[in-house]
Amino acid sequence: MKFTLRIWRQRGPNERGGFVTYPVDDVSSDMSFLEMLDALNQRLIVAGEDPVAFEHDCREGICGSCSLVIDGVPHGPDRGVTTCQLYMRRFVDGATITIEPWRAKAFPIIKDLVVDRRALDRIMQAGGYISVNTGGAVDANTLLIGKEEAETAMDAASCIGCGACVAACKNASAMLFVAAKVSHLALLPQGKPERTRRVMAMVRAMEREGFGSCGNQYECEAVCPKQISVRFIALLNREYLRASLTETRLSTRSDSSHGESY
């Protein structure tokens, strides 16, 4: 198979980027999309050119590293998969394929197709956890969790943090990501004690990072490789509303209350 690739090249965060066109031939239909890029890079290296920087690691759709917008869709034309799980047999021989990075203010470009997604980590650090010390946990079966409940929590927890939801959103909003994280813990009894603080802290962190707001267009769900439902966004909104109404502010130092656990 043969393709014409239009790839976004950008040397650094503050440099101007632009498209460069690369013809590739000898592409086997058994190749994955990233293997096709590997082959291009091998050629570029031998020719003394700078290979195309792109992120990848597990190459089996779970680590969330790969992050390409292919022909205008994050993770490309297949649904429910990451870029690394996309195979060339999916494309028409001779096609021109446009490859861009995730684009969002909160995801500055590092090089070419590699972006900085630490904003998602900072949202998690703001509250995406259950404050429980190692050791001393009660027997796991002490806590009964209905199958339905556990499965729904698992649906939310399956988020791989790739950021495709942000890339697809017209407003570059991280709502689906935050919704998945908040819902996962809010649905489980272990997560209940901190739910008010958690949702407020995470939503505020998201706003601080410069992500846009949710426009309820559901592009995020349509590109999510784990097909996480936008119903979790509704759940996040509900959690937020609940927290806004119940956050009493009686304890103004609630954010530093962990101090006593030293």
Added chain:
Amino acid sequence: MGSHVITLDPQVPPGPLEMKWDRRRFSGHLVSPANKRRIKIIVVGTGLAGASAASTLGQLGYQVECFCFHDSPRRAHSIAAQGGINAAKNYQDDGDSVARLFYDTIKGGDFRSREANVYRLAQISTQIIDQCVALGVPFAREYGGQLANRSFGGVQVSRTFYCRGQTGQQLLLGAYSALCWQIERGQVTMRPRTEMLDVIVVDGHARGIVVRDLVTGRLSAHTAHAVVLATGGYSNVYYLSTNASGCNVTATYRAWKQGAAFANPSFTQIHPTAIPPVGVHQAKLTLMSESLRNDGRLWVPVSPSDRRPPNEIPPSERDYFLERRYPRFGNLVPRDVASRAVKAICDEGRGVGPGGQGVYLDFSDVIRQQGIDVVRERYGNLFEMYERITGENAYEVPMRIYPAPHYTMGGLWVDYNLMSTIPGLFVIGEANFADHGANRLGASSLMQGLADGYFILPYTIGHYLATVHSPPIPEDHRASRAALERVEVRLKKLVQAKGRQRTAASFHRALGKILWDYCGMSRCAAGLRRALEAIPSLREEFWRDVVVPGSGEAFNQELEYAGRVADFLEFAELMCHDALHREESCGAHFREEYQTEEGEPRRDDEQFAYVAAWEYREGETPVLHKEPLNFEFVQPTARSYQ
């Protein structure tokens, strides 16, 4: 370098097996809370072991600096583990116990692991599940709300806890969330996109590391009171493996060069059920969960010349080779046994698919008996993945599978306290050699990573820190400068090597082929000697011909990769030395010279019941040290699954 003499003292506490860990915890000195705040610990790697260790150390009050080469600590390769995590909870009341998990693990490891370590692992396994549930890991549940279990990987009890096919991801997200909490509290400083390139050793103690900032290319030295390596395994030395593309040996290998002994480097696990490779473009092998063998049957045509499509071959002309050879366990034999059987079949020329590399994994019987919906419910996502990759529908035609390098039991030698032969350098998770002997059972790696990180290291490192006098050292200490210089020289050499324009990947592929052929699923002295000749010359070619574009002072993925390949090219030799010296077959290490007439491995407990720990000597062959394995509590038996 090698300034201290290596002594292998396993530091196993005396007394009955069940009491050893309790005794160690009691006898260990404690660090006072006030002092903890002044103690800095470096943790390298954020997989299950690294993230759980860093978060727990932070919670205890130490100042932790944590490094990973990913953009986020959540992406480490633990995330890809599918199957589950073992624990001796005996929730199913099917006869499980700590003793049984201990025995299964030590037998599964073919009696090449340390009893005390394995017993401790089995003891701690139950606490891990409690801890993970408390952190919000959404394990599968029964309708009544209790935890669900499945049986997994060649054992006869149901002790595996799981989260669909994403157990590794959920456990890692649990550890990562704990880490996030400690980052938020200011106890852990997280440094993503940094790669560790050397260890700083001062007066024989590990006191820091040299890292490269992968975005700017800047090198820097970081000092601390102790260093923890949780940098994973080295299956990628084979080029094609089920590991993530970033997995590498660099951290542990550089530590080896600074004096940490490397134990059993040739013990590498080849997983039987991966999708067969199809061409040179292949960048990785995709694992199909071991659970598929619960229902799928492995077979090949009886006749090598049979080229009919699988569905046209009548049952009488099929060879269900695992069921034939191992009637008691059938398709559920442990990984090493299954992999070897598949390889033997393919070597006979009876393999199927491109290049004869593959055997059928057939679900037609279970589909007929239980219906397609049952199969779809159990394995739907795996079948989908298989179709996406191969373009074949496994509900209609049998899957083709072939073994793939998956896990490395070998790693840096550690004592019972998880400390390497460099005092102050602790090694946890897949990076150490400890608990799996010569073969790891399914669903045990997650257990070990979390046991090390949450429950063992935080205790044992405290004892070290409480008993050692380590004066503060400045970041520009002589030893730091020396380490920085070593790294700098090497990087410069890589960037400047611009010879006959061969890429690092092409060398890596060539190295992988040598190892796969001679130090893979089966080994022989002649082949290993051939490999030991081929590897140095390939390495020489590499340094002469490799081309690394760009500079070291910028984001440069090819430079990162070339550096890792350079280390693999040295490390591979160590693997072959180890495989050559071990003149027996045990676990995943199968020496063709040492087998029974039926082709089963022949272990030699008289001569080889020891851990082979190798010491680095500059410009010389590595020196072997032996830690004898004394089996006080179990009697090594022939590991038969027939």
Added chain:
Amino acid sequence: MRQAAQLVDVARSKLMASLAGLVLVGFVIVHMLGNLQVFEGSDAINGYASVLRDMPIFLWTARAGLLTAVVVHVGLTVRLALRNRQGRPVPYTLRRYRAASVASRTMALTGSLLLMFIVFHLLHLTVGIIDPAAPHGMDAQGRMDVYGKIIHAFRNPLYVGIYVGGQLVLGLHLSHAVSSVFQTWGIAHAALDRLFKLAGPGVALFVVLGNLAIIFAVFLGWVRT
């Protein structure tokens, strides 16, 4: 400005904007239902108008409320839209949508057009300064002749065109807005989600068809003079 936009409490702004929007949705429904009385003849609608005018406190409170809702809704959504625009400083060269409806993608546009249309509509039929030729007189009972105004306006193809355009814009805006409210307020339910999804287009269709019925009926002369 950039800094200020960052400090918007986005989540709360959205809730407030949707609440204000909901008030406006309620108004357009009632407005449409009230105007349907055109079909009952001049007496009915002029009577309806005069009842409203006979309750000045109610009328002006309602007007003030509506004005507040408009100001809050427009103010907050404009601020959000500006902030959202900053979310992606460098746009994609190629963009394919999978799920986003045309309505959802054009909310800012339809919102702006709608605002212009409302201003026009107020000046035209409420204040009555757009079309000086329109009847300003009273009907036989001495009430304001709303009926006459409507008939006059919608016999004119120019106004019919403008109002039909306004209805299309209103329909698009409502069809996304109403369904969105459920999501924004976290009202999700496995069994009812489809209903919520259909609520937007449903309400939009209801309002637009009602209004269009009046316009076309007058234009085509089906309404008795």
